[in-house]
Amino acid sequence: MSEYNRVVIPIGPQHPSLKEPGCFTVTLDGEKIVDVVVGIGYNHRGLEKACESRNYIQIIYLLERICGICSHTHTTAFCQGVEELAGISIPRRAAYIRVIVAEIERLHSHLLWLGVAAHEIGFDTMFMYAWRDREAVLDILAAVGGNRVNYGINTIGGVRRDIDDSLRQDILKMTDALQEQVKYYQELALTETTLAARLAGIGKLSGEDALKYGAVGPVIRASGIDFDIRAVDPYAVYAEIPFKVITDTHADVFGRTVVRILELLESIEIIRFCIKNMPDGDIVTKAPRRIPAGEVISRTEAPRGEDIHYIRSNGTERPDRVRVRAPSEANWHAMRHMLLGQYLADAPITIAAIDPCFSCTDRAIVINSGRETELMDWPRLRQYSIDWYKKRGIDVASIKIPERRMYF
Amino acid sequence: MQTEEAIIHKLAEKFSILKDKLYVQRSKRIISEFLTREEFEQVLPYLRDKMGFYRASHVVGTDEGEDLGFIYLLTNDEGIILALKEKAPKSDPKISSLSGDYPSLEFHERELVSLFGAEVEGLPAGPSYPLPDGWPEGNYPLRKEWNPEYFDQNTMTYNPPIDDKEKEGGKK
Numbered sequence: 001m002s003e004y005n006r007v008v009i010p011i012g013p014q015h016p017s018l019k020e021p022g023c024f025t026v027t028l029d030g031e032k033i034v035d036v037v038v039g040i041g042y043n044h045r046g047l048e049k050a051c052e053s054r055n056y057i058q059i060i061y062l063l064e065r066i067c068g069i070c071s072h073t074h075t076t077a078f079c080q081g082v083e084e085l086a087g088i089s090i091p092r093r094a095a096y097i098r099v100i101v102a103e104i105e106r107l108h109s110h111l112l113w114l115g116v117a118a119h120e121i122g123f124d125t126m127f128m129y130a131w132r133d134r135e136a137v138l139d140i141l142a143a144v145g146g147n148r149v150n151y152g153i154n155t156i157g158g159v160r161r162d163i164d165d166s167l168r169q170d171i172l173k174m175t176d177a178l179q180e181q182v183k184y185y186q187e188l189a190l191t192e193t194t195l196a197a198r199l200a201g202i203g204k205l206s207g208e209d210a211l212k213y214g215a216v217g218p219v220i221r222a223s224g225i226d227f228d229i230r231a232v233d234p235y236a237v238y239a240e241i242p243f244k245v246i247t248d249t250h251a252d253v254f255g256r257t258v259v260r261i262l263e264l265l266e267s268i269e270i271i272r273f274c275i276k277n278m279p280d281g282d283i284v285t286k287a288p289r290r291i292p293a294g295e296v297i298s299r300t301e302a303p304r305g306e307d308i309h310y311i312r313s314n315g316t317e318r319p320d321r322v323r324v325r326a327p328s329e330a331n332w333h334a335m336r337h338m339l340l341g342q343y344l345a346d347a348p349i350t351i352a353a354i355d356p357c358f359s360c361t362d363r364a365i366v367i368n369s370g371r372e373t374e375l376m377d378w379p380r381l382r383q384y385s386i387d388w389y390k391k392r393g394i395d396v397a398s399i400k401i402p403e404r405r406m407y408f
Numbered sequence: 409m410q411t412e413e414a415i416i417h418k419l420a421e422k423f424s425i426l427k428d429k430l431y432v433q434r435s436k437r438i439i440s441e442f443l444t445r446e447e448f449e450q451v452l453p454y455l456r457d458k459m460g461f462y463r464a465s466h467v468v469g470t471d472e473g474e475d476l477g478f479i480y481l482l483t484n485d486e487g488i489i490l491a492l493k494e495k496a497p498k499s500d501p502k503i504s505s506l507s508g509d510y511p512s513l514e515f516h517e518r519e520l521v522s523l524f525g526a527e528v529e530g531l532p533a534g535p536s537y538p539l540p541d542g543w544p545e546g547n548y549p550l551r552k553e554w555n556p557e558y559f560d561q562n563t564m565t566y567n568p569p570i571d572d573k574e575k576e577g578g579k580k
Contacts, residue, residue, distance in 0.1 A: 040515070041538030049549055049556060084434070211463055214512025232487035233436050297437055297481065297489055308481065310468045325466040325481075325516075333512045 051322040073302035075154035081298030094158030096278035109303030158284030199254035203350035213334035217305020222255035229301035448494035460484040464510035505530035
């Protein structure tokens with residue numbers, strides 16, 4: 001086709017396949033993608049600068065809000081980095097609790113992805129199944145930390161909340177029920193021909209290219225590379241937990257699906273091991289407010305892959321530099337390569353298959369300083385939103401809602 | 409499998425400029441002192457091609473007072489991170505793009521341009537990242553002298569007090 005017949009389509013920035021902002025300017029030759037410009041950065045709000053004017057404890061809460069899905073992994077990376085700078089070791093029980101919460105978070109994240117991916121390919125039954133199962137995981141996270149996201153578990157020197165016997169039993173019950181469901185998804189992924197037909201061969205990324213473009217997490221493992229920080233550079237108590245690094249050799253969206261489903265089963269086993277083997281004792285040790293000068297590179301295996309935190313301290317209560325390289329930020333580099341030569345119709349699932357988190361990529365944060373802290377219940381929150389719109393000239397009460405049409 | 413100490417020993421043997429400039433921070437972490445652009449570009453190809461550090465996880469920008477710092481996090485198959493540091497004066501903040509050999513650094517190098525005002529020579533053309541369209545030129549938010557309190561989000565202008573203006577805070 002002549003170059004003049006090519007069509008350029010901007011996919012995004014409003015919600016390209018996911019409910020987050022990013023812009024993919026795609027050039028098409030017929031239905032095939034011949035060029036892509038990946039546009040990200042819509043969520044950048046200056047988190048790193050904000051860290052430089054806050055103390056180490058305040059920063060934990062700031063970093064927890066980088067991402068609503070993998071919040072715990074960011075605070076784990078930050079806290080263990082600061083602990084290394086301060087030269088303190090956390091109690092073993094605290095390390096076990098960090099791992100338990102991290103793996104429950106992985107369950108929540110992978111189930112969320114499974115639902116989104118199913119929705120992208122029109123398999124909404126699976127979307128609803130996966131999200132229904134995720135609710136049970138979120139209930140456990142709420143019981144552990146008091147919140148469905150941003151659980152506030154980590155602090156410098158250990159964790160803020162213990163997991164008592166009753167909660168341990170609840171967690172085990174949840175893993176038992178979830179394991180049955182995940183085995184069903186595993187069978188579905190490996191035997192349902194329509195699923196394989198839709199996902200196989202889409203978003204190809206060879207092992208060599210995955211390394212070249214710096215892919216991480218399930219994306220690189222689905223290209224046959226066994227790169228998992230929990231095994232490569234163990235932190236907390238991962239060195240003493242028996243687990244398999246899941247890999248697959250399909251090197252496409254289908255492979256990424258298989259890896260995530262099998263990782264769900266592996267996370268369940270890790271949680272059971274930790275529940276069974278967690279020692280008694282303290283959950284936090286005293287940490288200094290002033291952190292000795294130094295620099296550290298801390299990393300964890302987030303649900304989406306390697307999460308790196310670079311922290312430089314200067315002997316005061318505030319760091320000199322904090323830099324977060326979240327996993328989604330690493331996975332974008334391979335996106336152009338994965339989309340080239342694909343059909344346009346495959347772009348949404350290819351983008352979704354890296355499980356991108358735009359907030360992680362851009363490390364978003366909004367701080368409303370100078371406002372009083374307020375705890376809102378549901379009716380108060382509802383009223384707040386009505387008032388918010390009223391102030392901007394929109395009276396929700398005046399909007400006429402058409403009569404409901406009945407289809408059956 | 410090479411130990412961290414063996415890697416340092418081999419590099420110091422090959423490059424005299426690296427003597428006493430590398431240290432093991434802890435297991436799987438080697439950190440260098442800041443190198444000049446010439447020193448950095450002398451060492452990097454050897455690290456990549458002969459020492460197995462063919463993957464780059466990230467480049468961290470830092471403000472070093474009169475200079476800008478660039479900390480490249482290179483990794484090998486054993487999961488060792490070697491943080492190789494380069495610096496360039498703020499008055500002439502030129503570095504070479506490594507995105508040809510390490511495509512995984514492209515977005516991070518764009519960050520160095522937008523947030524620190526680095527001039528990354530050889531960086532392929534592409535959209536700026538991550539600051540929004542209309543961000544005023546010469547404003548580099550991660551330089552220490554740039555104060556967010558003086559930035560007006562509505563007009564997208566940086567308005568420091570007169571004293572600070574005289575010091576040309578945050579501006580080239």
